[in-house]
Amino acid sequence: MNRPPSWIKRIYIVTVLALLVSGLAQMPIFKRYYVADIPGLGWLAQYYLTHQIHYIAAAVFMALTAYVAVMHLGRWNREMRVTVWGHARNLLVVGIIVTGVLRTLKNMPWVFFGPDLVMIVDWLHLGFVMLLGMLALAVLVAKGKRYVAKA
Amino acid sequence: MSHRNNGKSLGRRGFLKAAAASVAGAASATMLPGTARAASRGEELATLHNLAECIGCGACVDACREENSFKFPEPEKPFPTMYPSRVPVADWSTEEGRAVDDRLTPYNWLYIQTAEVEYEGETYEINIPRRCMHCQNPPCADLCPWGAAGREANGIVRINEKVCLGGSKCKSVCPWKIPERQTGVGLYLDLLPSLAGNGVMYKCDRCHHRIAEGEVPACVDGCPFEVQTIGPREEIVAMAHELAESMNGFIYGETENGGTNTLYVSPVPFELLNEAVETGPGKPHLAQVKDMMGQDENLGYAAMLAPVAGIAGAALTLAGKARKTARKAGDGEEEA
Ligand code: HEM
Ligand code: SF4
Ligand code: SF4
Numbered sequence: 001m002n003r004p005p006s007w008i009k010r011i012y013i014v015t016v017l018a019l020l021v022s023g024l025a026q027m028p029i030f031k032r033y034y035v036a037d038i039p040g041l042g043w044l045a046q047y048y049l050t051h052q053i054h055y056i057a058a059a060v061f062m063a064l065t066a067y068v069a070v071m072h073l074g075r076w077n078r079e080m081r082v083t084v085w086g087h088a089r090n091l092l093v094v095g096i097i098v099t100g101v102l103r104t105l106k107n108m109p110w111v112f113f114g115p116d117l118v119m120i121v122d123w124l125h126l127g128f129v130m131l132l133g134m135l136a137l138a139v140l141v142a143k144g145k146r147y148v149a150k151a
Numbered sequence: 152m153s154h155r156n157n158g159k160s161l162g163r164r165g166f167l168k169a170a171a172a173s174v175a176g177a178a179s180a181t182m183l184p185g186t187a188r189a190a191s192r193g194e195e196l197a198t199l200h201n202l203a204e205c206i207g208c209g210a211c212v213d214a215c216r217e218e219n220s221f222k223f224p225e226p227e228k229p230f231p232t233m234y235p236s237r238v239p240v241a242d243w244s245t246e247e248g249r250a251v252d253d254r255l256t257p258y259n260w261l262y263i264q265t266a267e268v269e270y271e272g273e274t275y276e277i278n279i280p281r282r283c284m285h286c287q288n289p290p291c292a293d294l295c296p297w298g299a300a301g302r303e304a305n306g307i308v309r310i311n312e313k314v315c316l317g318g319s320k321c322k323s324v325c326p327w328k329i330p331e332r333q334t335g336v337g338l339y340l341d342l343l344p345s346l347a348g349n350g351v352m353y354k355c356d357r358c359h360h361r362i363a364e365g366e367v368p369a370c371v372d373g374c375p376f377e378v379q380t381i382g383p384r385e386e387i388v389a390m391a392h393e394l395a396e397s398m399n400g401f402i403y404g405e406t407e408n409g410g411t412n413t414l415y416v417s418p419v420p421f422e423l424l425n426e427a428v429e430t431g432p433g434k435p436h437l438a439q440v441k442d443m444m445g446q447d448e449n450l451g452y453a454a455m456l457a458p459v460a461g462i463a464g465a466a467l468t469l470a471g472k473a474r475k476t477a478r479k480a481g482d483g484e485e486e487a
Contacts, residue, residue: 026294026296026320027296027297027318027320028296028318028319028320028323029347032235032237032238033235034235034237047294047320047323047324048324048443048446048447051294051447052446052447052450055447055450055451055453055454056450056453056454058454058457059450059453059454059457060457062454062455062457062458062461063457063458063460063461063464064461065458065461066457066458066459066460066461066462066465067461067462067464067465068461068465069461069465070461070462070465070466070469071465071468071469074465074466074469075469075472101454101455104451104454104455105455106293107288107293107444107447107448107451108288108448108451109287109288109409109444109445109448112302112304114301114303114304115292115298115300115301115302115303115309115311116301118292118298118301119298119299119301119311119314120298121298122295122296122297122298123298126296
């Protein structure tokens with residue numbers, strides 16, 4: 001085996017798409033750019049709803065990522081190794097998860113972060129997301145590049 | 152500079168002047184002892200409005216405008232053209248716009264709502280100074296996708312005018328639709344002014360610059376009738392309950408949206424006031440509000456705990472595979 005089972009990839013694609021769409025919906029752009037006017041897409045302009053979707057997709061994303069990490073440490077690392085691209089992606093995923101969890105924590109009534117920390121965490125979340133997007137495009141365009149290879 | 156166009160309040164102004172003279176120098180009663188210390192320790196401060204005492208003279212409104220005028224937007228004109236064309240221009244910077252004082256605007260962060268109600272056989276005229284409630288878990292700050300709005304340790308919720316892009320999401324998610332937009336100012340001008348952003352959102356910041364100096368907000372200070380008191384939240388809540396009990400009255404803001412730092416105490420129920428006040432753009436309601444951030448709390452916890460499920464799943468899979476391998480190895484031994 002030189003890559004994780006394909007069901008994992010399929011869940012990842014759906015989940016990251018859901019995170020991207022619900023994450024972009026956190027910004028006031030879908031209404032401005034008529035996307036929310038498309039019949040059936042009005043929910044994209046409902047901030048509380050897309051916020052809930054982002055949480056649900058984040059739950060799936062983090063559960064799957066934890067599963068993959070443990071499977072890799074416990075077994076897959078004997079059969080495959082992480083490439084430079086893979087390491088870059090993993091770093092970004094960790095960054096997105098850490099900042100995402102911090103943003104979630106901050107929404108809890110008993111948690112207080114000052115305005116500066118809130119701003120920095122927010123910009124980092126968005127920055128990591130943009131870098132992940134660029135990395136994914138680069139890997140897609142540069143044919144033959146992979147995140148994992150045969151050990 | 153009277154901009155209250157209602158004749159009644161002009162009459163009151165004369166009265167106000169006389170009254171103000173008689174209570175001059177009593178301003179300190181509006182700040183509970185220990186407030187400055189509590190604030191410097193980063194404790195949450197709240198304000199109390201005794202609505203039974205408010206005559207709607209508007210002195211607090213004037214005091215607010217004067218005190219905060221140095222923060223008001225001075226937009227560059229003409230505004231950059233924004234795409235698509237549906238993007239609304241919000242311009243309050245004209246002379247008439249700046250003078251509006253019967254609703255919230257970027258130049259008017261506090262205004263007086265008036266309600267005439269019948270309650271238990273009596274007629275009441277209740278005046279309600281309205282501004283941002285300074286929520287304890289404010290959706291405007293939590294959900295700002297750009298980190299421009301924040302809650303400070305002393306309970307002030309403030310929009311950073313240097314960072315805000317004016318997308319107005321804070322207003323959409325605010326249960327009272329408090330923040331107001333001015334186009335043509337702020338960071339968006341330096342980014343992609345025609346494609347993203349639309350100015351800066353403005354609202355009451357509870358005179359954060361004065362609180363930082365150990366002073367009370369201008370509206371608290373400017374009221375000749377000491378309608379408002381500011382102090383550590385716990386004490387203000389206790390005071391509100393005492394006051395409500397003494398007048399057989401009602402409290403608004405203690406539990407609304409999960410709790411705010413603006414408590415109104417009124418001799419008549421807020422449901423009646425809510426029906427009687429004029430609401431609409433820039434004119435917030437007085438209805439009950441559920442805890443907006445509270446609705447998503449459980450999902451948030453679920454998300455943060457989800458990795459545990461992933462780890463457990465992987466551990467079970469690995470253990471299962473290990474057992475299978477062991478069994479295979481055992482079978483092999485028996486056969487040999
Ligand atoms: C590939 C995965 C992800 C993508 C593409 C993504 C994308 C985004 C984007 C574009 C935003 C809006 C901009 C911002 O507020 O910074 C956002 C906000 C947010 N994201 Fe993510 N995100 C991802 C994963 C996560 C994860 C794993 C969590 C963890 C719980 C998370 C939690 C949040 C939260 C809490 C917010 C802000 C909403 C709020 O203010 O409450 N995100 N995300
Ligand atoms: S009243 Fe609205 S603007 Fe003020 S803190 Fe609460 S959510 Fe934010
Ligand atoms: S709170 Fe005080 S200053 Fe403001 S309108 Fe009422 S009486 Fe006048």
